[in-house]
Amino acid sequence: MSNLPREAVADAVTYFESWLEFRQRYSRIPGVQAAVWFDDDLLLSRAYGYADTEAGISLTPRHLFRIASHSKTFTATAVLQLTEKGVLRLDDTLEQWLPWLTGQPLSGITVRELLGHSAGVIRDGHDSDFWQLADEFPDEAALRKIASDRAEVVPANERFKYSNIGYSLLGLVIAAASGQDYQAYVREHIIDQLGLPNTGPEYDPARATEYACGYSALAYADHRVRIDHVDTAAMAPATGFYSTAEDVVRYAAAHFHGDVRLLTDASKRLMQRAEWKVEGTDGEYGLGLSRAEIGGRLVFGHGGGYPGHITRTFFDPEDRLAVSVLTNAIDGPAEELAVTLLRLVNLAESGAHDTDAGSDHAGLHRFTGRFANLWRAADVVLLGGQLYLLAPTAADPTHAPAKLSVIDDHTLRMTGGVGYASYGETLSYEFSGDTVMSIRGATGTSYPIERVRGAAATLGHVSPGKPLR
Known part of the structure; x- marks a missing residue:
């Protein structure tokens, strides 16, 4: 049972859903798929934008994404399952399971180090142009050559050094230790164990029409180029998986404390324990899982980068919260979007603690909504019983949130925010029944964003006496 107030999480998810829809359009991302799991429930499974922009096919929660390095979490889970069975040990060396490495520099590397x-x-x-689809991904024979060709870059245990080749070798270790092909093992012992219908360890041509198209970045062109899906061959244990955001949060929930469907809590804590600080970041890495502290909340998970798809998942095993955001562009801001859900939950939780739990918040909803004028878009949001003024265009809309206090049934006062904003000033509402018609404040009068969007679509220009409204 989570210690998070359910109402606070529900408020955060409600706003997150609206904000994601706005951000997908505002950031010109082809498509965004997202899911949130809390305690024992799926609170959100939504999609925004397009699975195929050329064909005009709308993205749905059922479209498949390549979740890339999320694959490492499945591989690590498989390794820990085999250690629990006594088949494999973390201090086993590679040459114990891959005798073809005997005499090679990587022969003494341990499973735990990988x-x-x-x-x-x-x-x-040394030649990784398969990531640009210039070549095919390495098969097992090619992987063996890579592992035997100056693959020892720095001494073991000197520092954190990310390696897709290392995790690809772990796939071979799993196959040797289990007596099953890697893909067969993870299907039987993880995917089928959890009943994940839209998850698999490698691209499935039979489901080709179900995949969201991937797209290139806008950093080097004015338009995005479609990128085909390919098989990642022997690198599937590092980067081959496909899934949906909904399946991913269901999988993440199996890593909550107390859930023994995949691993014991002892093994999960071993995976989640910090092995290394990741240089250049505020994060750490365990065994197949990243670690980060976001607003005081310790979360785990992984990101993924596949040609055309960028994805990110976080979960809090103590408070039983998980979020996954999948994007179908190589510059998709999946991590930024996923982090925002966690920040919104933190803000809603703080609001719930600061607000009288017995008070009636029903009347506060009439003030909420998304509003705009010539200068900005702004959201009035109810989180944990507290009203806030947030900027939906911000990468972090929760940064320096402006608290709003109720003066009367038509007026709010700003009691927080950054110093350059309008602290202490009021927002005066005009209602028609319970529908907001306009808000007068420091930057002029704002209107429901649909009205401003409609005006922008029809106005040729803004001029004196001809405002955007």
């Missing part, structure tokens, strides 16, 4: 990215192994080989 899981924690401390083995010093090359990231993708």
Whole structure:
């Protein structure tokens, strides 16, 4: 049972849903798919934008995404399952399971060192243009060549050094230890165990029409180029998986404390324990899981980068909260979007603690909504019983949130926010029944955003006496 107030989480998710729809359009992302799991419930499973922009096919929660390095969490889970069975040990060396490495520099690398990215192994080989689809991804024979060709880049246990090749080798270890092909093992012992219908360890051509198209970045062109899906071959344990946001949060929930469908709590805590600080970031890495503290909340998970798809998942095993955001562009801001859900939950939780739990908040909803004028869009949001003025265009809309206090049934006062804003000033509402018609405040009069959007679509220009409204 989570200690988070359910109403606070529900408020955060309600706003997150609206904000994601806005951000997808505002940031010109082809498509965004997102899901939130709390305690034992799926609170959100939505999609925004397009699965195929050229064909005009709308994205749905059922479209499949390549979740790339999320695959490492499945691989690490499989390794810990085999250690629980006594088949495999974390201090086993590679040559114990892959005798073809005997005499090679990587022969003495341990399973644990690979899981924690401390083995010093090359990231993708000396020729990694398969990531640009210039070549095919390495098959097992090619993987063996990469592992035997100057793959020892830095000494083991010197620092965190991310390696897709290291996790690809773990796939071979799992196959050798289990007696099953890697893909067969993870299907039987993880995917089928949890009943995840839209998850698999590698691209499935039979479901080709179900995948969201991937797209290139806008950093080097004015338009996005479609990127085909390909098989990642022997690198599937590092980057091959596909899934949906809904399936991913269901999978993440199996890593909550107390859930023993995949692993014991002891093994989950071993995965979640910090092995290394990740240089250049505020984060750490465990065994197949990243660790981060967001607003005082310790969360775990992984990101994924596949040609055309950028994805991110976080989960809090104590408060039983998980969020996954999948985007179908190589510059998709999946991490930024997923972090926002956590920040919104934190803000709603703080509002719930600061507000009288027995008070009636029903009347506060009439003030909420998304409003705009020539200068900005702004959201009046109810989180945990507290009204806030947030900027939906901000990468972090919760940064320096402006609290709003009720003066009367038509007026709010700003009691927070940044110093350059309008602290202490009022927002005066004009209602028609319970429908907001306009808000007069420091930056002029704002209107429901649909009205301003409609005016922008029809106005040729803004001029004196001809405002955007």
